[in-house]
Amino acid sequence: MDNSVTLEITIISAEDLRLSHRPLKKNAFVTVRSSTLDDSGTSSTSLDRDGGSYPHWNEKLQVALPASARSISVEVHCKTGTGVRLVAVATIPVSDFCEPADYLHFLSYRLRERDGKRNGIINLSVRMKGANPFGCRAQRPPAAPPTTWARCEERRNHGVALGYPVGYAYRV
């Protein structure tokens, strides 16, 4: 556990969920998975009773995030008379919330079904607790380009990489 951090994920709500092309009626719940190996990497919300296809949970989940994880997956399920069915999934890159550290990130994602079909949207907030072993983007002052009329190309390329763990490559 020493090289993992805790994620505090609040599953806020979802919008416009559909199950077999019909608006979802009730009993949607969300499972967050940060690791498939470990139970501490999975956590679920309770069932939403009356939100229908716009469920609202506002429930805080805690999962451990292994240092080797690149992303977490958020799965929307639905409990029906015949059992639990997977509605859709969103994959969240760790880079979307590892920086700035200890900041409450409000994030929304497009949900997709197993075959890639677009489904609704999920709204959540993520806070990474404790030390940040991901070290994401190293803090560095704006680099001074060689000539005057500074251009941001360099910084721009940097900007595209924004959020990708720099220290990450060394870890894998």
Add this chain to the structure above:
Amino acid sequence: MGNCCSGDVGGGQQAVGGGGMGGTASGLAGGSKNTDANEAIDHLLKSRGLGGLHSQIELSLSASNLRDRDVLSKSDPMAVVYAKRRDGQLEEIGRTEVVLNSLNPVWIAKITVNYQFEVVQPLVFQVYDIDSQFHNVPEKMLKVEEQQFLGEASCLLSEVLTKNTRSLSLNLVRREYGGIQPRKLSELTVRAEECVGSKTIIEMVFRCSDLENKDLFSKSDPFLLISRAAESGAPIPICKTEVRKNDLNPTWKPVILNMQQIGSKENPLTIECFNFNSSGKHDLIGKVVKSLAELEKLHLELRGENFFVPTVVGHDHHNKILKGQIFVEKFFESKRQTFLDYIAGGCELNFMVAIDFTASNGNPRLPDSLHYIDPSGRPNAYQRAILEVGEVLQFYDSDKHFPAWGFGARPIDGPVSHCFNLNGSTGHPEVEGIQGIMSAYMSALHNVSLAGPTLFGPVINTAALIASQSLVNNQQKYFVLLIITDGVITDLQETKDAVVKASDLPLSILIVGVGGADFKEMEVLDADKGERLESSTGRVATRDIVQFVPMRDVHSSEISVVQSLLAELPGQFMSYMRTRNIQPLC
């Protein structure tokens, strides 16, 4: 009820409930009840066409070291407050009472001003010594021309409001001495206070018992409609609850009311209970008329109030008392944080500018170019946009160091850059003041050659980086990036990705389109006109941070363009602060 139509009814019921609660379907209603309450009020104000930030401000005035103009006693001062209009004309807003025999008066009368974030509001204060022969004349009737002039001061309303103490001291100057001032200057102090009414909200939970059954095959589907008595005509609806299905003893979700909408706690409110009908013709189950104070009393005494229905018997109107009762389960009064609370607490709006230097603007040396600098001094479209947005925003930024960039041009012997510092410096994009932006812009025109294509991504990412760095330093700051452009962007997807990413940061983006190009794509970025923005990786913008306006007619002196651009800014600012439950400093 068949399955096929239940969806529709659900939609209709949502719509009924939506009037009051607003945020239920919008997803990011946020963590606390408080957030819901605030969103409900924003929704309410918006539905009344009060989308921008309008807040009632009370000014209190005091002065010191006034000149003594009376021979046997001291001066008897009165202050008059004027709003200075665009054309320079003064319009009186209000005046204080006359304080007798004082050179350091503290006036009691408050002057009420309507604060508008998106407008520069210059105020002029004049102090007069009222001659004793007028002492029995009401202040309003006094002719200031007949009085002794003691001095004049002026400031902008936003200058007072952005001060930590919300008060500002100004020197009172006298014009008649042609600039020669006595050694000891008279001083006027202006204090600004937001009216309590616009900050107070009331949260109530209603429950009913023994409602009459109106449906044939099932029980009633009740909802409440709360209206305020109007001075003339029909009552004005303020709020609706959601529909409770098949419930004769319903408890609804909390109802949130704003004191400004109600007026006072003594104003009677009409609460009507209806049975929801999908046809839209809801039947009245019963009603009560109670003021907020009475509702609070019902809550404290745990008492119910019987509904009545107005009936006509012959020619007489009388009210038939029903068995059904209404209870107030919860009554909670609270003050909400306003935009001005954050500003006075020291939260800053940091202004940043990015200017389009692509070739489509035309050769800057030719008069038909959008970048043409008119020797007569008349500002071009870019200069006008900077000036008009800048003059509103500059007072919310205490150090007035504004980062300024250009994009789409080739700096001297270099490749095309999509984000270069306007001042030509290598490391520091910041310039000083609005004037600094203007001179950096003009010097950049001489130092770069216009090129293309039009890319927004690099500029937005650079601004987002600055915004995210402020979070690391734990400062309470909000950033406003103004992008002025003449044309269609070539990197729409990259721009969308950058905007989606930035929607999680304390940043808003204002885009001004100049020239006659087709700006359809900009409308896509401005999410309040369509769907939420989605990035190429499937991430969706959590809130709307882009505001776009085209500045079509450059030569007309239309100011509403910039006003509409800025009007949504306080709302975007508040949505950021509220979802994160960030409290004002101080």
